[in-house]
Amino acid sequence: MTHFRLTVLLLAAGSAMGVAADLPPLELGAKSAIIVEASTGIPVFEKDADAKRFPASTTKIMTALLLLERTRPSEVIFAPEDVETLTGSSLHLKPFEAVTAHDLLFALMVRSANDGAYTIARHVSGSVEKFAELMNEKAKALGCTNTHFTNPHGLHDDLHYTTARDLIRIAREAWKRDEFRVAAGTTKYEVSRTLNLEDTVLISRNRALRSDPPSEGIKTGFTRPAGQCFVGSATREGLQFLTVVLGSEDWYGDHQAMIEWAFANFELQEVVKKGVAAASVKVQGGVEEQIELLYSESVKAPVPKGASLTELVASSVPQAIKAPIGKDQAVGTVRVTNGSGWSEELPLIAAHEVRQQFLIAGQSVETIGFALIAGGLGLGTLYVKNRARKLCRGFRGR
Template sequence: MIVRIMLLATLMLAAGNGGAAEVPDPFPRMASAYLVQIQGKTVWARRPVRRLPQASLTKIMTAILVLERCKLDEVVTVSRRAAGETGSRIGLRVGERFRLEDLLAAMLVASANDACHALADHLAGSEERFVALMNARARGLGLDNSRFANACGHDAPNHYSTARDLAILAETALKNPAFGRLVSSKRLKIRTVDRRRAFSLVNRNKLLGRSVGVSGVKTGYTENAGRCLVALAERDGTRVLLVLLNAPHRFRDAVVMIERAFAVAPPGRFGNRSTAPFSNRSGHHQ
């Protein structure tokens, strides 16, 4: 009870200052930078404005632009540059045609770089022009510590963001119901327009179905960025958003952080129900 009262006092102090005051760091070894928000208020953070590579969390911005400027039923033709993408991909072929919503699913659920590049080419004509739109949208959102050099999240000297900026980016994307629906999907199947090829997509966010109330958002990994994660969980009207940058045990530690956040929030019908035991597996996942 005493611990809970102390945690509640910390939460009220952070909320009363609108996140402007110094925020406590109860998880100093879990990530190079992180941020935890409850009901939109930052309650815990570590280096929230430190510029770091964000890997495939970049695709949140890509999705925002595509959803703002395109229609879900548009048909996208896979370009040669998109088909030649590296890293995480599903194996798109030059000239194949997809509904735009299906390529969004491939990008957000399976973190497919080829689908991401195809969407960028479709919207802007080239990835270079798309990147200019990304940086303009970042300025419009007040993301002063974010810069994009590509659409998919490849490591690059001028490609970085912060935990705070990524929280703003995630909340912006989640205002679109299509984005929320896709990032909360554990499995999806997409097909080419001519139905000659089908692809089974499995969400790389291992928190889905394992931690109560988790409904997204995005994972990321590159050699320089390390393992990254934006996670959203909701229980009985209480909303927790978590951003982790370079977190070696991102899924295991995210469970701990989310549970502690709900422990200080007013209990709902889920109470303080714990999650199932979670085992962190190694491997290069996006």
């Protein structure tokens, strides 16, 4: 049986909970919410993040992402013949009106145009149903597990739902695109269109963009069944947090409370660094008695300010390991946490190769080999000296 020991550098099972318990409470009115650090996707706060909720117009983040993936910015898109049947927020498109994909992106993100979303779906997939299939395929590819879209705009449908955790995955993917980031942070935009020329100026209703300078968007949403919804982003001194609020009565108040709480309590740190020694383990039957184990990769994570990084790391390694051992061979594991519920496990690897030690008559082959070599050298030296003496006698005899 292989015996393992837990090397705590310093995390006993309760320590992470202790770190989390030291954080001040965050009270929200929203039914579901989540905060993640943008570069890592690691959450620092969750509230019913896996509960299915109606997303309202935050749906359009996925629609915008597929628009960017499936069209060129200059591509001309024609509104369908029945475009005027769409209700709610609208670009007031006329049947067969021409608008570029670029301008429809801003119509989605700035005015939240339902008719623009419908026009995109018809252009990309031919029908809303086919486009919804595309949305669901993309959601699954992004790791979403509790999301089902039935339309591109978010108008209510009992079968159209997502979760705070899934929605943040979609938002992180969209945020990777420059065009999306610009549109998500725009407060005013003028579209070019072929009809309805009196309606060209788009004004964002995203209150966070006007009142909170670090805010960068992203998308508001509301229907009566969904309540107020919001996906947001804010960056301060290079640290970016993304938020999702679903089922709120005050999305702005919830978002602001989340952002202030996150910036006040967390910072981004390299918790472990690739190649640094994490532990050591005894070697059985090897030419060395011990070997160092290294972190196999670096891990950055948002951690509570002032927290000791050693309190966030724990390694589990065997009492001993039998040789031979290969360089970079996995030997044990390390678990990294951020003190707020998130954790990740990665392997610890051998720092170098350790060869097996073979014994003959109780001595290692290496020891015997060295003795033989030393003995051989000694005999060779004696032979050379004796040969030299004989040669000297021969010369004297002459």
